[in-house]
Amino acid sequence: MKKQTLELIEKIKKDLQEMLSEKRYNHSISVMNKAIELAKIYGVDENKAALAGLTHDIAKEIPDEEALKLASDNNVEIDDFIKNINHKLLHGKIGAVIVKQRYGFDKQIQKAIEFHTEGTPDFDMLGKIVFVADKTEDLRKGPAEIDIWRKISKEDLDEAIIQIINFNIKKLIEEKRLIDLTCILTRNKLMLDRHLSYWQMP
Numbered sequence: 001m002k003k004q005t006l007e008l009i010e011k012i013k014k015d016l017q018e019m020l021s022e023k024r025y026n027h028s029i030s031v032m033n034k035a036i037e038l039a040k041i042y043g044v045d046e047n048k049a050a051l052a053g054l055t056h057d058i059a060k061e062i063p064d065e066e067a068l069k070l071a072s073d074n075n076v077e078i079d080d081f082i083k084n085i086n087h088k089l090l091h092g093k094i095g096a097v098i099v100k101q102r103y104g105f106d107k108q109i110q111k112a113i114e115f116h117t118e119g120t121p122d123f124d125m126l127g128k129i130v131f132v133a134d135k136t137e138d139l140r141k142g143p144a145e146i147d148i149w150r151k152i153s154k155e156d157l158d159e160a161i162i163q164i165i166n167f168n169i170k171k172l173i174e175e176k177r178l179i180d181l182t183c184i185l186t187r188n189k190l191m192l193d194r195h196l197s198y199w200q201m202p
Helices: 003-019 022-042 046-055 064-073 080-085 087-103 107-114 125-136 146-153 157-174 181-193
Strands: none
Touching: 003 022, 003 046, 003 087, 022 046, 022 125, 046 087, 046 107, 046 125, 064 087, 087 107, 107 125, 125 146, 125 157, 146 157, 157 181
16 A cells, blocks of 8 residues: 555544544544455455545534525535435535545545445445445444355355445335435346346346
8 A cells, every 4th residue: 555545544534533433433543444355366456455444434523504594505415315404415425525525535435435334336446445345344233244245255255245335225115114215226237237137137
């Protein structure tokens, strides 16, 4: 990893310690480590993976009212689902703005942070890595399927994402909650990319 990246990581760590709870900070460090691990497997820039993984939740603990104001002040487009129902998805979009303003991160890292929760049909490999790293980092203790996702992610990243999304959709249905359409579109795109194998299953 580049010396410049290592120095920036140390600076960001200090910033995050002031912005996040201890639990969220430790999660961020663990996601960074998992992102680096996956980047090595899939030949993705480790520097970008480290920075995106470390900062993916930089806006996670910003109060909803402040986050909505940040979105408005920076012309961040948010749909009615995020604005009125699920503010949880806002932190990725706000986080992408913050890392651009504070650290000058490029569009690829911004996009990985923006969509790390719900996914996007336009995922690139960095985005996929941060999405999976967030859900499988080594400090996470559940759900029961997490060890399967960890194993699969080292062999087939798309399959890991599909299984994670399947689990989340099922959980939301069981809890009678609304489902963000982006999550479904991401799943469908990944399945279509695998051609007909899924459609031919009994």
